[in-house]
Amino acid sequence: MDPRVNIFRTLLRIRLVEEAVAEHYTRWKMRCPVHLSIGQEAAAVGVCSMLRREDRVMSGHRSHAHYLAKGGDLRRMLLEIHGKSSGCSGGRGGSMHLVDLDAGFHGAVPIVGSTIPIAVGLAFADKLAGRDNVTAVFFGEGATEEGVFCESLNFAALHGLRVLFVCENNLYSVYSPMEVRQPVERSITGLASAHGVGASQADGNDVDIVRGVAEKALRGVAVSPAPKLLLLDTYRWREHCGHGFDNHIGYRTEEEYLAWRERDPVRMLRERLVAEGLLTKGVEDALSSEIGCEIAEAFEEAEGASFPRAEALFENVT
Amino acid sequence: MDPRVNIFRTLLRIRLVEEAVAEHYTRWKMRCPVHLSIGQEAAAVGVCSMLRREDRVMSGHRSHAHYLAKGGDLRRMLLEIHGKSSGCSGGRGGSMHLVDLDAGFHGAVPIVGSTIPIAVGLAFADKLAGRDNVTAVFFGEGATEEGVFCESLNFAALHGLRVLFVCENNLYSVYSPMEVRQPVERSITGLASAHGVGASQADGNDVDIVRGVAEKALRGVAVSPAPKLLLLDTYRWREHCGHGFDNHIGYRTEEEYLAWRERDPVRMLRERLVAEGLLTKGVEDALSSEIGCEIAEAFEEAEGASFPRAEALFENVT
Amino acid sequence: MTDETAVVGGGRVLTGAEAIREGTAEAMRCDPRVVIMGLGVPDPKGIFGTTLGLQEEFGARRVFDIPCSENAVTGIAVGMALNGFRPILTHQRVDFALLSVEQIVNQAAKWHYMFGGKMRVPMVIRMIVGRGWGQGPQHSQALHAWFAHVPGLKVVLPVFPQDSRDLLLLSVQDDDPVIFIEHRWLHGVRGRFDAGEPGLPLGRAAVLREGKDVTIAAFSTMVLEALEAAKRLDADGISAEVIDMRCARPLDTETLLASVRKTGCFVAADIGAGCCGLASELVSLVARGAHTALRAAPDAITLPESPTPTSPALSAVFYPRAPHVVTSVRRMLGLSVDPDIFSVPEGVELDKPDPAFTGPF
Amino acid sequence: MTDETAVVGGGRVLTGAEAIREGTAEAMRCDPRVVIMGLGVPDPKGIFGTTLGLQEEFGARRVFDIPCSENAVTGIAVGMALNGFRPILTHQRVDFALLSVEQIVNQAAKWHYMFGGKMRVPMVIRMIVGRGWGQGPQHSQALHAWFAHVPGLKVVLPVFPQDSRDLLLLSVQDDDPVIFIEHRWLHGVRGRFDAGEPGLPLGRAAVLREGKDVTIAAFSTMVLEALEAAKRLDADGISAEVIDMRCARPLDTETLLASVRKTGCFVAADIGAGCCGLASELVSLVARGAHTALRAAPDAITLPESPTPTSPALSAVFYPRAPHVVTSVRRMLGLSVDPDIFSVPEGVELDKPDPAFTGPF
Numbered sequence A, B: 001m002d003p004r005v006n007i008f009r010t011l012l013r014i015r016l017v018e019e020a021v022a023e024h025y026t027r028w029k030m031r032c033p034v035h036l037s038i039g040q041e042a043a044a045v046g047v048c049s050m051l052r053r054e055d056r057v058m059s060g061h062r063s064h065a066h067y068l069a070k071g072g073d074l075r076r077m078l079l080e081i082h083g084k085s086s087g088c089s090g091g092r093g094g095s096m097h098l099v100d101l102d103a104g105f106h107g108a109v110p111i112v113g114s115t116i117p118i119a120v121g122l123a124f125a126d127k128l129a130g131r132d133n134v135t136a137v138f139f140g141e142g143a144t145e146e147g148v149f150c151e152s153l154n155f156a157a158l159h160g161l162r163v164l165f166v167c168e169n170n171l172y173s174v175y176s177p178m179e180v181r182q183p184v185e186r187s188i189t190g191l192a193s194a195h196g197v198g199a200s201q202a203d204g205n206d207v208d209i210v211r212g213v214a215e216k217a218l219r220g221v222a223v224s225p226a227p228k229l230l231l232l233d234t235y236r237w238r239e240h241c242g243h244g245f246d247n248h249i250g251y252r253t254e255e256e257y258l259a260w261r262e263r264d265p266v267r268m269l270r271e272r273l274v275a276e277g278l279l280t281k282g283v284e285d286a287l288s289s290e291i292g293c294e295i296a297e298a299f300e301e302a303e304g305a306s307f308p309r310a311e312a313l314f315e316n317v318t
Numbered sequence C, D: 001m002t003d004e005t006a007v008v009g010g011g012r013v014l015t016g017a018e019a020i021r022e023g024t025a026e027a028m029r030c031d032p033r034v035v036i037m038g039l040g041v042p043d044p045k046g047i048f049g050t051t052l053g054l055q056e057e058f059g060a061r062r063v064f065d066i067p068c069s070e071n072a073v074t075g076i077a078v079g080m081a082l083n084g085f086r087p088i089l090t091h092q093r094v095d096f097a098l099l100s101v102e103q104i105v106n107q108a109a110k111w112h113y114m115f116g117g118k119m120r121v122p123m124v125i126r127m128i129v130g131r132g133w134g135q136g137p138q139h140s141q142a143l144h145a146w147f148a149h150v151p152g153l154k155v156v157l158p159v160f161p162q163d164s165r166d167l168l169l170l171s172v173q174d175d176d177p178v179i180f181i182e183h184r185w186l187h188g189v190r191g192r193f194d195a196g197e198p199g200l201p202l203g204r205a206a207v208l209r210e211g212k213d214v215t216i217a218a219f220s221t222m223v224l225e226a227l228e229a230a231k232r233l234d235a236d237g238i239s240a241e242v243i244d245m246r247c248a249r250p251l252d253t254e255t256l257l258a259s260v261r262k263t264g265c266f267v268a269a270d271i272g273a274g275c276c277g278l279a280s281e282l283v284s285l286v287a288r289g290a291h292t293a294l295r296a297a298p299d300a301i302t303l304p305e306s307p308t309p310t311s312p313a314l315s316a317v318f319y320p321r322a323p324h325v326v327t328s329v330r331r332m333l334g335l336s337v338d339p340d341i342f343s344v345p346e347g348v349e350l351d352k353p354d355p356a357f358t359g360p361f
């Protein structure tokens, strides 16, 4: 398969998985908060497609796309969201605590900003051990308001660590717009630069562009170990937490949402690939149905699998 | 008295007070940690001389100079350092917890960085109440490594608060040089700018220069309420904590120390005033002896005053 | 969660969330120094409904959102309190407030004391305990014991709507920092509501039910479990006294000890962990202060010693319920315990506060 | 602080600080994954001497200073622990570590559990309790009860040099995060030191002195006060059993209860605050587990309910000492108490660990 068609496949798969999560949610079998990435997939796919398997990824509350883009196991993710013992975290974590070490996805937690320093620690360990793995950590623009973000930039720059800080700016922190959180003059790339961390801002909905800036950043990191920051502009389509839409509740406008939907990362790549003759309706249909089967099977397994036994409550407690 | 001679007097007074603290320390009557500002007085005096009485100042562990420069009561400061009930904090705080609300000195605490947001809160209250007081908060370059520094910049800029962030860069955090704490490319003024906070860097040992940048910053604040940051380069002469010198213990060189002593803020202003014909040996001697008497009396009072009674342990507990 | 049983008389009936909103509005109407700030305070969900409409009534100057900077914002609230305001700061979860404990414990709790009484820090910090619907290890912690451990703080845990409002008013009026611990599951519980003067002062426990065989003292949702247990025990002829502690600091030792001196048996029930928690503190107070009255070893009902698991299968066995209280009391009295006592009635889902709840947060 | 009384036999004699340094060096020699990081670790003072010479022996890659960013650095240490290292992180004061509790409590303590056992976080966080010479409200807190409250953490409080080293080694070898609480006043106390296998495992208390009339269980410096009290009680014919708890989590309930079942009287003594502290936890354990053995109400000796005052006049009455323990025991046994018991001998300065101490930090 052409590499960019493969990228398209990954984008589409994440989209379809999350739409399936949304659709299945009202069966009330996924009894945990879910933060869907629908609309933001290009950041995850663009960056992760430039990473090697041995590179590492961490994320926050909105982690499904990052997990899947890095190659995290879909079945185990859905088992986890269903609270089952064979989930990737044994049912202890749910949607907000995904992990797949084999794929290099080292964990996600829903305390805003808290995986940023942990990711820096992974990279520091790699440096001390003489390994050249890169660690990419995904977070939202809200997380840059936590002091630990700057503390982490400082440490990573000080020690010349191979960290790729990836900030997805989707304009909102829950229902709070930028105006109530950050002065208009604030520059997230400027914060990075003030620490000597090379930073670039890009269209986070265009996976080709994301791949371009990620590649450039990673090339820099390969040459001389140092952190980089990517600021990717994007937009969350669905409600902050949950399966539905929330444009009607009043914190943002339907127009804004529709304008961003025009810039659908899946459609943008699809149209480009079709125009370039790399993708046909037939190929896409085949991909969709193949992915659809995979998802259906994974849901069937997840719904049917067994819950942890009561005694498991005390497993893995110190 | 010529205003600049008055500035000289304030500089000299702080110097003499702190030297007296150092000298008296080995009587072991001041039974608490002391962090002397000797060598760094120009920052305190330069900034505070441009503030109005109703403006507010906060500081950290190294606060004697800021307290005195803002007009804090010397007697109550020495009483406090001696642990006496008539000290500015009733003996509960010691050297690291000075306060003089009448003078607009709103408190100092020794948790690095922790008064930065509190000062922003003072300024926010002033804004909400429609007052135009300016709040200046003093801290070291080490404090800029705490995440709360950036969080505070963000909030102050977001709300257009009249805060003057004053960072005294004395090159060390305890015995740790910059190299082990901040990447060489790091820019503290850059961090401010990335938040849209106007910032300037200046020679923190030249009180005239400090007054110049402070005046400019404060003029800006008066015109349109917004925070500003001053980064003042300076050097601590004595040990990080305590009365003595510590150049011999190995974390910095005697040469570095001597080079900075050449740039003694007191002497620099003295020489300039003498050259300008504003200060004579006679005038300085008169100032010194007047200040000397004041200090001697204050020490006598502080040493002789009574300690809090045991029952006072439970006063002002909620 | 069952609604307050005694919804009678002429008063209004509100949910816990509505009562907090009413209390906040009352406080803001009485005192222009009161402001409320926190992530999402003016947003369409309004902190589970507790802040809805406040910005409309009091304006953006007094009701506002904040950046995601818990540490600085707490310091900022301290500064505001030092400079003439009475801020209420909200956290959607206790877990998020951990970023701000330096400011709470080193600063807010100590300024009044360590500056010799020169300054006071009147502020209220609301923290919400999450539970159920897969909140999991980082969205469900109950750490009121931490704050109860710190001289200089006050800590309240209202259960019923009336108390939520009363304790909120008292907390705002207090000249010291108060940690106001809400439980998410109590936001939906309905109860009697009166807008008059608060009944009990801050620091006083409430004897909700008098009894003579055993004293059950509880915090937060465990008060409801204790009431339910008392009902079941009553059916078996055991008369339990139920005390809603209301405040974790200061503790109402007097009410506690008077009750145990009467009943001679004691069970403490808390929503937090066991070691160094409130249940242990109550047992310790009773052991020290009512030793001679105790006819049997006292007991403590707390969370098991693990982080909160996310899977509904595990959270169902994680949280103690009324049957745990019943079991404790019956064992203490030397009575047998029905082996099926912990079985869950058909249709009851233990990860939901009420049947209508569907998450997702 | 008096030096360990029983310095006999062939072993070396070291101070507490030297023992910690030795233990660290041993751990680093045995295991290349061990690194030590913290503010001032490689500086000329070397964390009260506990890290002196380590950078020379192990290099700057394994022994290094950090920026003043407690929160991030704790997360970084978590990441290192997840990725093959065993970091030791130091804080010169417990008070400073408050900036990092989010990482300690939400992350370090929970990753092993909440990811279903996929990852472990082997790290040691050293926190030093300040006291004396005007350390005051923000440089002297003892908050081990907080960490003991959190499932997923272990908490140790060594007293004697041998234990400082043994518990450090055991903490570093442990696969879970361990909070290692040092008391500044124990750094200078000298005691026997053997480089062999650690004696007691982590989680076990040590009965330092056998007795039959009362059990005194203590933490940190209160162990020394308890020993001194036991000596004085012995002179009056009262035989006190003294237990050094050593660990606040897990607690050695077995040793504790066995002792109380024997003596029938119990006093807990801790260096922290009372409410929800370790002394209350011990009293609660005893009340629940040895109720029938208790001949009198148990007692808890803790700090008074205020922040730490700075003035030496106040800190002298703030900290409990051996006379407080003696008083507690005598009252419990129904004996009279010498009204002069709290008077301080000529020349003793209560704000200093030893006569040579002159601050300033």
Ligand SMILES: Cc1ncc(C[n+]2csc(CCOP(=O)(O)OP(=O)(O)O)c2C)c(N)n1
Binding pocket: A061, A062, A110, A111, A112, A139, A140, A141, A142, A143, A144, A170, A172, A173, A174, A240, C039, C068, C070, C092, C096, C099
């Ligand atoms: C420390 C902390 N504070 C607050 C929250 C509540 N919270 C959950 S997600 C979120 C939004 C964060 O916004 P952003 O980082 O931009 O991520 P996005 O949701 O937009 O992807 C907030 C505030 C939290 N989980 N952790």
Ligand SMILES: Cc1ncc(C[n+]2csc(CCOP(=O)(O)OP(=O)(O)O)c2C)c(N)n1
Binding pocket: B061, B062, B110, B111, B112, B139, B140, B141, B142, B143, B144, B170, B172, B173, B174, B240, D039, D068, D070, D092, D096, D099
């Ligand atoms: C949160 C915190 N971490 C560490 C310390 C220990 N400490 C006391 S003063 C100091 C140095 C801070 O350096 P800087 O801010 O540059 O101030 P300076 O001493 O140079 O004036 C440190 C690290 C502290 N008091 N608080």
Ligand SMILES: [Mg+2]
Binding pocket: A140, A141, A142, A168, A169, A170, A171, A172, A173, A174
């Ligand atoms: Mg966002």
Ligand SMILES: [Mg+2]
Binding pocket: B140, B141, B142, B168, B169, B170, B171, B172, B173, B174
């Ligand atoms: Mg400095």
